[in-house]
Each structure stands twice: as C-alpha cells, then as structure tokens.
Amino acid sequence: MRKAVFEKKIVCLLAIPLAALALTGCLTESSPSGGSKTAPAENTESSSTGSGDAVLTAVNFDRSLDTYVPKKDHYNFYFTYKIVHPWWDAVALGMEEAQRQYLDKGITVTYEYMAPDTASAQDQKERLLLAEQGSYDVIGVDVADQAVISPILDQMVDAGSKVMTFSSSDAAPGCRRIAYVGNTHNYEDGADLTEALCEKLGYEGKVAILVGTAGAPCHEDRARGAENTIARYGGMEIVAKEYDMDSVDLAYDLTMQILKEHPDLDGLVCCNMSNPVCCQGGDGNRKRYGHRRHGS
16 A cells, blocks of 8 residues: 555665565565574574475476586585575575485485574684585585685685685685686676666665675675766765675664665665565555655
8 A cells, every 4th residue: 555645665676686676565564584583593504315305395496407427426515605594595495406316316415504693704714614624525605705705715725625606706806716606797787786776766866775794795796886876877876885794684674774864765775685675674664754755
C-alpha cells in the first residue's frame, strides 16, 4: 500500500546479482533476520561426506562437470570465506553436487568449508595459517582484506602450499596464488549499476552507499565505481557511505540509521550480499521517517 504524501520509493541497486531493485511499500518494522540465526555461534562447516540426495531435493541442478580428467582418485580441499551467510550456504550446494558427480566417476573429494560469524581479516589469517599445517591438496580463500591476506598467501605459496582465491575477491596484483575463480569486473559492475540508478532518478537526487566488508576488493571496487559515476553528475549527491561487514543485522541497522538521518533519500547502492535485503526492509519503514517525495 502506498501513501501519496508520506511514502517514497527508494531505488536500490544490487551488485550481486546484477539487478536493480525498485522497492515497494511493505510496511514492516521487524528486522529481516527475525531475531533468528542461520548458523551456529562459532563456525559453520559443510559436510563433505555425501549429502548429494539432500542437494538434489533442494535444488534442481542443471550442471555437469567439464572434460577435465583428474590425475588422482582422491582430493582434500580447504575453503574459507568472509562470513557465515545464506549466500554461502547456496554456494555449498554447488560444491556438494560437484562432489557427487566426481564420486560417480570414482573420484572422492573431501573438503572443509568454514567461516567466522563476523568478517575479520585477522581471523582469516589465522585460519589460513592453521590450514597450512594440514594435508590439503589446495587451500582456497575468499579474500577478506587484500592488504592483510595477500602477503600471507605469498608466504604459504613460498612454503609449498597450493593456494587459490575465489568468489569476487582476488588477492592483490602480483600475488603468487595459483589460480583465481570469480568476477574480474567489480568496478565496472558498480559503475554500470549506478549509472542505471542515476538515469532512474533523472540524474538528480541523494543516494547512500552500503559497501560490505572494509578492505574486501570486490566490495571496495564496486563502491569506487559507484562513487566515480555519481561524481560525474552535478545533481547527484552521496549523503552516506557505510560498511555493514557482510552482516545482515548490521546492514539493517545502518539502513534504518541512514533513512532516519536523510529522510529525503532517493536511492541506495548495495555492494554485497547482505545490504540489498535490508534495503528492502528499510523501504518498508520509510513512512516511519517521514518521507515526502516519490522517487522514480
């Protein structure tokens, strides 16, 4: 339901996936997390002992392995990422499906898949150094902070470990990691999506940027692309830039804070997997903060 005088549509852009979300008026004031947690208090670890049946019932995968022929019949991997989050639970489904398909070919893949409840480069550093002492074929990491983690990866490679990076957060240029699997155009994504936002607003309006984890290259690059795009238009203004550290709860609180401090806000640029959910929830609370104009 919309109130013509008091409510306002806030345009929200999300960098993953590539979509523009025009927010409508669901008038709820509860946190999107509903007070519940999706993961244990300490760490989460995906089972690697064969849950293929559960995967197939949860998601209808239409993916198959490529023509690569593994050189061994058993592999053991270690993967760590920025923070426990439902997005990464979905990634785990794909890993389990690949594991099942390799098992059908007589190749056993075991792995550890772990992350902290709070994004932390120091925590990630400690996890990597601990994994280095294990017997893993490859250690993979979704880099939490390029400046902190890249030298650690170089040290591990020099010591004989095979280290790769994945997701949208690669190590610093020149890092000696063996491979990177992920997005290579985060800056362009941020710029393109913000251009779409500016066009939607008629190149005039106040916007805020929700970034994600400080130091994470994918989030910082998307935010930089957004800032540089907005700077090209005299009628556009960035009134707030906040880091939610990939926490849904913190992203929600920051969104509420921004809406309270800037009741004439026209748009939000979202750079990670947590803040667009809260941007949606924040739009439902816009009446609470006295929005008076309609966005485009």
